[in-house]
Amino acid sequence: MAAVRDLKVTEMAAPGGGDAIELGKRHLIQPWPYAGSVGAEARALIAEGDGIYITDNTGKRLIDGPAGMWCVNVGHRREELAKVMYDQAMALSYNTPWYTMNAPSAELAMRIAGHAPGDLSHVFYTTGGSSAVETALRFMQFYNNVRGRPEKKLILSRGGAYHGSTYLSASLNGRPRDRDWMDGADELVIKLSSPDPFRRPHGTSLAAFTDFLVDQFRDTVARVGADKIGAFVGEPVQASGGVVIPPDGYLKRIREICRDNDILYVSDEVVTGFGRLGHVFASGDVFGIDPDMITFAKGVTSGYFPLGGVIISERLLEELRRSNHPDAMFGHGLTYTSHPVGCAVALKNLDLLEEGVLAHAQAVAPYFQAQLKTLEDLPLVGEVRGAGLMACVECVADRESKDPLQLDKNVGKRIDAHCHELGLLVRPLINMCVMSPPLIITREQIDDMVGILREGISRTMDDLRKEGVWRG
Missing domain, CATH: 3.90.1150.10 (Aspartate Aminotransferase, domain 1)
Known part of the structure; x- marks a missing residue:
């Protein structure tokens, strides 16, 4: 030593x-x-x-x-980001999110909500993409427990997917070799086919392939039971699965099935968020969908500081607030949730994105x-x-x-x-x-x-x- x-x-x-x-x-x-x-x-x-x-x-x-x-x-x-990091650390380097808050996190949440589709209006911050997906899944579990549906916890994912390295998030992964030697919560996850047009069966048209994917999703919900399925988690573009672009209209049709069956649609924008597809979020601006939750990380600070998060629908929060269990606690948090330095960097990063x-x-x-x-x-x-x-x-x-x-x-x-x-x-x-x-x-x-x-x-x-x- x-x-x-x-x-x-x-x-x-x-x-x-x-x-x-x-x-x-x-x-x-x-x-x-x-x-x-x-x-x-x-x-x-x-x-x-x-x-x-x-x-x-x-x-x-x-x-x-x-x-x-x-x-x-x-x-x-980028000197602008380095300077903000320094200035914020000199002003306030950290505060506990358990019983205090800081101004950069509140302002950033407002600005992120302004770019999000539908009624996604509130942000829970994490330290990265894996913890963002983990948070979304734990929130789904909490939401269904409070609503008196403790059996509605299964999660739909897809082949080729990558959603993280924490226990629940990694359980969703569907890439070759990701899970060969690793354990996961397999009893909670149902895997569907990858929406990869390049790998569709020989001689199958793109329209027929899209119908197959949608029918498989609908049939799975019917077979398993909507009362057992809590969420579908999907990347708008399967990034680490090989930049798989889904067929036109596929995501909209899956969103409708989720809405019809009270299944939370979680759009994993850890990669596609904050500019990768030319917009802060791709779910609405590129694919025309309004998820119940969006996860983000990576580009939110351009990698200058570890930060991620989940944007959650106002509808879900309102349903919790008016439930019969006002004392039910969402027992989930991270030491670095809403970190002031990370949020300050993200604010300046968002300025740069918006300004050109x-x-x-x-x-x-x-x-x-x-x-x-x-x-x-x-x-x-x-x-x-x-x-x-x-x-x-x-x-x-x-x-x-x-x-x-x-x-x-x-x-x-x-x-x-x-x-x-x-x-x-x-x-x-x-x-x-x-x-x-x-x-x-x-x-x-x-x-x-x-x-x-x-x-x-x-x-x-x-x-x-x-x-x-x-x-x-």
């Missing part, structure tokens, strides 16, 4: 980052590790960021293709999608899909079978490694490359990003051919 205490900050920050890498191997547990390397690995060391770029420990400058983790929406090194970043994102999104779509002429690419400033390049063994596993489970990592050498950080997901850059990206920077990605995929194709893994 003495060696660690004696290590100077300047030594840790020295070019090359050798000390930090070694300390990481010795003391850090990385997210989503494998048992064979848990607590003994170091990942790419990032030294600094500026705009849409990050710089690694070797001095290589990279386009931040994933915007951190879908979150650095207004870009790195949202408009810019809407303006460049069509060009972003069109340029990425050109990658479909590469034989390894099965489909490029996306919306706003989020997209996925899905690689397949061949376009006939669309089978990624016959190809190479790590093809995304291979592409990312080549792109890293060329100046681009990619989000690899098995056979997919996800791109979600900061919203401030320009057309010229989009050209650079797509050019590097094309070269990274081309080099990967050459590697696979040489190894005899693929003959495309």
Whole structure:
């Protein structure tokens, strides 16, 4: 321990980052590790960021293709956000939310409610997306208990979904391998099919596929019983599932079934909220739905401070207030709920979005999608899909079978490694490359990003051919 205490900050920050890498191997547990390397690995060391770029420990400058983790929406090194963080910490660094409150959290709640669809009017703050989804589910349970419906607790989720890493939120996840070695509240969750048009049965029209999804949802409600189902949780766009864009009209039809059966519709906008699709919230402005709750995180502070939350319908709160159990307590809270620094940063971040970043994102999104779509002429690419400033390049063994596993489970990592050498950080997901850059990206920077990605995929194709893994 003495060696660690004696290590100077300047030594840790020295070019090359050798000390930090070694300390990481010795003391850090990385997210989503494998048992064979848990607590003994170091990942790419990032030294600094500026705009849409990050710089690694070797001095290589990279386009931040994933915007951190879908979150650095207004870009790195925004002095306005850093100054607000400092000023608020000097004024009030923390207050307990159990019996006090702070002004930034109240103002932010008002402004968030102003952007939310329908009657969503009240905000409960969390520390991130997982805790936001967890909060929404616990609120659903509390709501039904107070209303005398303790059996109405089952949750509908979908294949390909990702909703977090806490116990309840992770139980909803439907991506391959997420739950292979992890426990969950399986008795509470019913999984439905992913609304992925690319993976629909061969020969099935998009209209027929949409009808299948809706019929499956309706039939499940009828089979299980609406009196047993408390909520449906769905991302407007399945982000970590591969940027799956649902068929037109699908979400509206699911919303109607939920309304008809008194099932709470929770729209998980942890990724799509705060500008990723060009609006503060996509539920109403993009997809035309008014959920009972919306979860958010990530872009609310552009990743500068951990903050998330749930926006809740006024109708639900009014029903609780007029219930026969006025003393029933929603026994849920977090030490950092309504954190004053996080809320102050979010207010300034919202200013930046409203004052031009949202408009810019809407303006460049069509060009972003069109340029990425050109990658479909590469034989390894099965489909490029996306919306706003989020997209996925899905690689397949061949376009006939669309089978990624016959190809190479790590093809995304291979592409990312080549792109890293060329100046681009990619989000690899098995056979997919996800791109979600900061919203401030320009057309010229989009050209650079797509050019590097094309070269990274081309080099990967050459590697696979040489190894005899693929003959495309």
